[in-house]
Amino acid sequence: MLPLSIATFHILLSLAVEDRHGYGIIQDVIARTGGSVRLSAGTLYRSIHRMLEQDLVLEVHERPAPEDDDERRRYYRITSFGEAVARAEARRLTDLVRLAAASGLAVEEA
Amino acid sequence: MRFYRALLRLYPRSFRQEYGVEMESIFRARRRESTGLAVGALWVEALADTLNNGLRVHWDHLMQDVRYSLRSLLHARGFAFTAIVVAALGTGATTTTFSVADHVLVRPLPFPESDRLVMVWQDQRARGYSRIELSIGNYLDLKDRNKSLAGLAAYTSNPVNLVGHGAPERLDASFVTPDLFGVLGVHAAHGRALIAADGEPGASGVALLSDALWRGMFGSDPGVLGRTIVLDGLPHVVVGVMPGGFEFPTRETDVWLAFRLAPDEDRANMFLRAVGRLAPGVTIEQARSDLSTIAAQLEREHPVANAETGATLHLLRDQVSPQARTLIVTLVAASLCLLLIACFNLANLLLARALVRQREVAIRLAMGVSWERLMRQLLTESLVLGVVGGALGVVLALIATPLVAQLVPTTLPIPDTPSVDLRVLAIAAIVVLGTAVGFGAVPAIRTTRHADTGSLREGTRTGTTRTTERWRSALVIAEVAATVVLLVSAGLLTRALWNVQGTDPGFRSDTVLTARTALPFPKYAPTEQRQQFYDRVLNDVRALPGVANAAYASFLPLVMRGGIWPVTLGGRGDPEVGTVSLRLVTPGYFDTMRIPLHRGRDVAAGDTMQGPLVAVVSDSFARRHWPDQDPIGRQFFVAFFERTVIGVAGDVRVRGLERDSEPQVYLPSRQVPDGALIFYAPKDLVVRANVPPTTLVPALRQIVAAADAEQPLSDVRLLSDIVAGDTAGRRAQLFVVLGFAVIAFVLAAFGLYGLLSFAVASQTRDIGVRMALGAPPRRILGMVMGRGLALSLTGLAIGAIIAAGTGRWLQSLLAGVDPVDPGVFGAAGLLVAAMTIGGASMPAFRAARIDPIDAIRTG
Numbered sequence: 017m018l019p020l021s022i023a024t025f026h027i028l029l030s031l032a033v034e035d036r037h038g039y040g041i042i043q044d045v046i047a048r049t050g051g052s053v054r055l056s057a058g059t060l061y062r063s064i065h066r067m068l069e070q071d072l073v074l075e076v077h078e079r080p081a082p083e084d085d086d087e088r089r090r091y092y093r094i095t096s097f098g099e100a101v102a103r104a105e106a107r108r109l110t111d112l113v114r115l116a117a118a119s120g121l122a123v124e125e126a
Numbered sequence: 127m128r129f130y131r132a133l134l135r136l137y138p139r140s141f142r143q144e145y146g147v148e149m150e151s152i153f154r155a156r157r158r159e160s161t162g163l164a165v166g167a168l169w170v171e172a173l174a175d176t177l178n179n180g181l182r183v184h185w186d187h188l189m190q191d192v193r194y195s196l197r198s199l200l201h202a203r204g205f206a207f208t209a210i211v212v213a214a215l216g217t218g219a220t221t222t223t224f225s226v227a228d229h230v231l232v233r234p235l236p237f238p239e240s241d242r243l244v245m246v247w248q249d250q251r252a253r254g255y256s257r258i259e260l261s262i263g264n265y266l267d268l269k270d271r272n273k274s275l276a277g278l279a280a281y282t283s284n285p286v287n288l289v290g291h292g293a294p295e296r297l298d299a300s301f302v303t304p305d306l307f308g309v310l311g312v313h314a315a316h317g318r319a320l321i322a323a324d325g326e327p328g329a330s331g332v333a334l335l336s337d338a339l340w341r342g343m344f345g346s347d348p349g350v351l352g353r354t355i356v357l358d359g360l361p362h363v364v365v366g367v368m369p370g371g372f373e374f375p376t377r378e379t380d381v382w383l384a385f386r387l388a389p390d391e392d393r394a395n396m397f398l399r400a401v402g403r404l405a406p407g408v409t410i411e412q413a414r415s416d417l418s419t420i421a422a423q424l425e426r427e428h429p430v431a432n433a434e435t436g437a438t439l440h441l442l443r444d445q446v447s448p449q450a451r452t453l454i455v456t457l458v459a460a461s462l463c464l465l466l467i468a469c470f471n472l473a474n475l476l477l478a479r480a481l482v483r484q485r486e487v488a489i490r491l492a493m494g495v496s497w498e499r500l501m502r503q504l505l506t507e508s509l510v511l512g513v514v515g516g517a518l519g520v521v522l523a524l525i526a527t528p529l530v531a532q533l534v535p536t537t538l539p540i541p542d543t544p545s546v547d548l549r550v551l552a553i554a555a556i557v558v559l560g561t562a563v564g565f566g567a568v569p570a571i572r573t574t575r576h577a578d579t580g581s582l583r584e585g586t587r588t589g590t591t592r593t594t595e596r597w598r599s600a601l602v603i604a605e606v607a608a609t610v611v612l613l614v615s616a617g618l619l620t621r622a623l624w625n626v627q628g629t630d631p632g633f634r635s636d637t638v639l640t641a642r643t644a645l646p647f648p649k650y651a652p653t654e655q656r657q658q659f660y661d662r663v664l665n666d667v668r669a670l671p672g673v674a675n676a677a678y679a680s681f682l683p684l685v686m687r688g689g690i691w692p693v694t695l696g697g698r699g700d701p702e703v704g705t706v707s708l709r710l711v712t713p714g715y716f717d718t719m720r721i722p723l724h725r726g727r728d729v730a731a732g733d734t735m736q737g738p739l740v741a742v743v744s745d746s747f748a749r750r751h752w753p754d755q756d757p758i759g760r761q762f763f764v765a766f767f768e769r770t771v772i773g774v775a776g777d778v779r780v781r782g783l784e785r786d787s788e789p790q791v792y793l794p795s796r797q798v799p800d801g802a803l804i805f806y807a808p809k810d811l812v813v814r815a816n817v818p819p820t821t822l823v824p825a826l827r828q829i830v831a832a833a834d835a836e837q838p839l840s841d842v843r844l845l846s847d848i849v850a851g852d853t854a855g856r857r858a859q860l861f862v863v864l865g866f867a868v869i870a871f872v873l874a875a876f877g878l879y880g881l882l883s884f885a886v887a888s889q890t891r892d893i894g895v896r897m898a899l900g901a902p903p904r905r906i907l908g909m910v911m912g913r914g915l916a917l918s919l920t921g922l923a924i925g926a927i928i929a930a931g932t933g934r935w936l937q938s939l940l941a942g943v944d945p946v947d948p949g950v951f952g953a954a955g956l957l958v959a960a961m962t963i964g965g966a967s968m969p970a971f972r973a974a975r976i977d978p979i980d981a982i983r984t985g
Contacts, residue, residue, distance in 0.1 A: 039155060042152065
């Protein structure tokens with residue numbers, strides 16, 4: 017399954033914090049990346065459709081807080097398998113960065 | 127917003143239903159956030175996003191469905207195997223015949239702007255020849271005076287002997303005017319093509335090699351350019367090599383030589399073929415009328431030689447005989463028939479499978495899978511079967527195409543083997559997709575529509591079974607009908623082939639060996655020098671053990687169909703009374719060929735230029751000119767002299783078993799002035815053996831080498847093979863149609879078997895009840911057999927009606943066989959009856975053996 021597509025990885029990261037609906041994911045990703053990653057609606061739902069089939073996420077029916085709720089919105093939750101996959105992807109990326117550093121290509125920490 | 131909703135339609139329906147509302151709300155939120163130019167950007171982004179992701183979602187679904195189909199097909203291996211084989215046979219057959227048809231009838235010839243290329247002919251319709259070769263004088267005048275052609279090149283073919291390069295070899299040479307290459311628009315692959323200077327009188331000899339000759343005899347040696355080779359005793363410098371695939375005028379051409387035209391030649395000697403290119407903007411009708419006008423002028427200028435002689439032209443593309451065209455179109459139609467049967471069979475298989483799967487489908491629908499998604503899955507399954515079957519079919523076509531190469535007419539300058547190219551593959555792909563989708567859709571719709579919760583209950587039968595079975599019955603009837611059409615066509619073509627093969631060619635071809643020694647000129651220009659060669663070879667051959675007789679002749683019948691000469695009955699200036707097939711022969715020709723001599727005598731060694739000039743004529747010639755009189759001693763004028771009839775021989779089918787030939791006139795090989803009638807100089811040796819003829823070949827080679835060490839021996843063939851070759855195209859066609867008919871027959875039998883087995887299986891309970899109520903097994907057996915018989919008879923009746931029409935259309939290929947030949951129709955009926963018994967008996971016996979108690983308890 018690895019490497020994950022950028023959209024999939026960001027969706028998993030976003031859902032790792034809390035359950036969200038589609039638009040919530042888009043906004044969270046924009047916020048966390050400072051606007052450099054903007055998921056389009058098509059990409060988002062195509063990814064979610066596939067992630068549902070792969071058991072990376074699931075649809076939840078209990079709604080978080082009544083004030084945030086919207087009748088039309090479906091909420092998604094990361095599965096334990098999804099967490100494991102996200103973790104494996106993070107490890108893969110860390111290893112890559114480490115290898116880059118060993119070759120003198122390290123990026124300075126911000 | 128409405129626009130965005132429309133955009134969402136690009137997603138699969140199930141996806142849209144799932145996420146559409148939320149996607150819309152996201153878009154709405156964004157729309158609220160943006161102003162001014164950003165709105166435009168948002169639209170562009172939405173468009174790009176939908177196009178990109180829509181396609182990907184479709185692809186994801188497809189892949190998912192393919193995986194699902196592969197899994198479920200693995201569980202139904204028997205079904206999958208049968209369906210794939212059926213699809214492969216259908217596409218294989220159509221792809222093969224389409225590639226032949228495309229190659230021969232559709233694809234442009236391999237020349238630039240080939241639709242502007244024309245063949246120019248003389249037209250002597252009054253004498254029965256609508257396309258006849260040109261005389262040199264007429265060619266030159268047509269070329270000079272016409273205003274409608276951008277170029278007009280002439281050519282003629284003649285074998286030449288190559289010596290000094292290993293053993294002497296006979297090459298097929300084309301003598302062409304050097305502008306041929308410009309008219310066709312082709313260039314040499316190495317060196318140069320011929321140029322105008324090569325055709326000037328006194329120019330040194332040059333040769334242009336074919337790709338095949340260069341690769342074969344010269345081992346692809348680039349150093350061959352500039353080398354001198356000796357052709358017919360004259361030195362020629364190799365100036366170039368043509369590219370592979372240049373097949374003009376024929377596939378056999380080994381070498382092109384410059385043709386030097388002597389303008390003052392006799393206009394009655396017509397042997398030049400001419401190819402031209404229409405001038406820009408000129409239509410073929412304009413060019414035709416231009417040439418006709420010139421021909422009318424020429425007729426006034428040369429009233430004797432050009433009497434009743436017109437000029438006409440046809441597209442080079444149309445050098446396909448109507449018969450060859452019918453033959454190929456027939457095959458395409460036959461393959462479509464087979465494809466249709468394959469499709470019906472496939473639909474039948476899918477319908478049967480749909481019935482079996484009804485429960486599975488109902489469960490999935492109940493689980494909330496959308497109807498559209500299920501349709502997609504079912505269609506994907508037939509698509510998977512179609513694609514796998516189609517790929518196999520293309521492989522079959524690749525194997526089969528070279529086998530039908532004999533159907534490619536030799537009159538077109540194209541390779542003999544059609545290539546399966548992208549266009550043909552595209553047709554195959556369309557056939558596969560059409561088959562899979564078209565014939566997968568009906569079963570898929572039936573399954574998903576009627577799979578309501580009712581079919582979840584065990585053992586229930588809804589109305590579906592009955593309507594679906596009606597569908598399947600219709601398909602089986604159609605299969606039987608198409609099979610009948612193919613069987614009848616194959617039968618008619620078989621009878622036609624028998625008819626043609628039963629035609630007496632006028633000679634006996636068994637145990638006769640033929641070979642060619644084309645003597646070179648000017649070395650053998652003196653008649654007596656040629657005769658010494660013939661005498662020496664014939665004496666030595668006759669002395670061989672196992673040889674009954676041997677002779678030389680100008681040409682073999684069925685090989686050289688032309689070689690005709692006008693005949694006059696009175697003196698030199700009298701009007702012609704027709705043309706004859708003219709042959710120079712040595713004594714013993716009639717005996718060797720077993721052409722019966724009905725009156726008079728054979729030509730003899732003593733018939734020389736010094737003695738009286740004589741001729742042997744055919745029965746038809748004698749009948750035409752001296753009906754009810756003794757032709758012996760009569761005189762007529764042919765080939766420069768008045769000659770006296772000394773013998774009358776049986777007629778020979780010179781032009782082929784299926785065509786009328788001119789009457790024949792045979793002259794003694796000695797009674798020709800030196801250097802005259804070079805074209806007719808005997809070159810074909812015939813040897814009648816009473817041992818297996820091929821055992822004589824080594825001795826024959828030695829004899830020829832001893833007579834002239836530089837003389838090659840070529841075209842060693844059995845006369846019986848030549849006769850068989852006359853029907854090769856017919857046999858190839860019959861072979862294909864027969865193959866199709868056999869496949870169709872088997873498919874229809876399986877269709878019938880499948881339908882009846884399924885009916886018996888799904889009616890086990892009914893049958894059990896009937897038996898419990900006292901119906902004897904015999905009745906049950908009769909019931910199932912009767913059902914099969916009813917289907918076949920209906921198919922037979924429909925098929926017979928269509929076949930009668932088809933037969934009429936085939937008439938030009940039937941060589942006189944009645945298109946509604948009762949024997950053929952009867953045989954087809956018997957075969958269908960056999961098929962019915964074969965296909966129906968197993969299900970019928972199975973039905974008769976049903977145990978009523980078991981059936982009622984479990985059914």
